[in-house]
Every structure is written in structure tokens, then in C-alpha cells.
Amino acid sequence: MTLTEKSVSDLLAAFRSSEPTPGGGSAAALAGAVGASLLAMVANLPKPQASSDEDLAMLQRAGARCTDLALQLERLVDKDTEAYDLVVGAYRMPKATDEEKAARSAGIQTALQAATEAPLEIMRRCAEALGFAEAVGRLGNANASSDVKVAAGLLGAGLAGAHENVEINLGSVKDAAYAQRVRQASAALVYNVQG
Secondary structure, three states: OOHHHOOHHHHHHHHHOOOOOOOHHHHHHHHHHHHHHHHHHHHHOOOOOOOOHHHHHHHHHHHHHHHHHHHHHHHHHHHHHHHHHHHHHHHOOOOOOHHHHHHHHHHHHHHHHHHHHHHHHHHHHHHHHHOOHHHHHHHOOHHHHHHHHHHHHHHHHHHHHHHHHHHHHHOOOOOHHHHHHHHHHHHHHHHHHHO
């Protein structure tokens, strides 16, 4: 059973367990998925503030895209856990001989890159959904303005949390060019949201 197939209570219990996964990356994806879902909900509520057909179409497009982003982030809850499980598995590889040590080292580096890509993807999806918050807040039902603020807070937390996971994984990545490329991409996502 995947994480996202669990009940909310079972999922929270999994986060509380002493197991290394699910961890912060999956939590960031979950926060982002809830945030994007809230934006989709507000965009679809009756009695929007949109006063023109053009504004209403913009609100509908925002709602549809936020729904898609929420589903992608939901999948990333499990993908992040699967990626980090690869890291844990690589560190458990045998290391008695030089050949085993080399294979283990290569396995760790491959797994670390996979475990970096998942939170980077979470960052991208959270940043994109955050980009719709202003329009949804302005054009959606005014009575749901607090829902938009909660959504933005959750998406911001998802973005920041995923960024922390990218950074910590990059600290162990030996491929300097890869690390620099990913660090620049993640920094740009943070800057574009904050700037």
C-alpha cells in the first residue's frame, strides 16, 4: 500500500514512526498537494468575484491547473519516499571488498541524485501552484479568502521544505556540475517566489 492510499491517521502514524521514510520530502509534497487542492476548490466555488468572461475563464484555467498540480504533488509524496528508500538501500550495500566499496559508492551517488530530483520536482510544482494564488484570491469567492491564504502558506512550506531536502542531498553528491546545476535551479525557484 502506498502512502497516499493510507488513511490520514495511518499516514500521520507513518510520519511519526522511527523509520527514515516517509520524511520531510514527502511531507513537503503533501503540504503542496493540500495547498494546490485548496486553490482548486476556491477557483471552483460558486459566486466568484470574476466580473468578466475573460476573468472567469482565467479562474477556471487556474482551478484546472491547480487540480493537475495537486495530483502531481500527491504522486510525489510516494515518489520522494521511494527515492530516499533507494539511498537507504545503497548505504546498506556490502563493503567488504574494494569492488563492493566501489559498487556501493556508485549506488549511493545514483540514489542521491534520484533523492534530489524528487524534492526538486516538488519545488517546481509548489512554485507553479503558488503562482495562481493571487488570481484565485482576486477572482474567486470572497468568502474563501482565508482558504487562499492557507493554500499559499502550505505551498510556501512545501517549497521551502523541499528546498531543504534538495540542499541536504546535494551536500553528499560528488558530481560538482550536477550539484551546481540543481542548486541554481532550486535557488531560482525560491527567488522567483520570494522576489
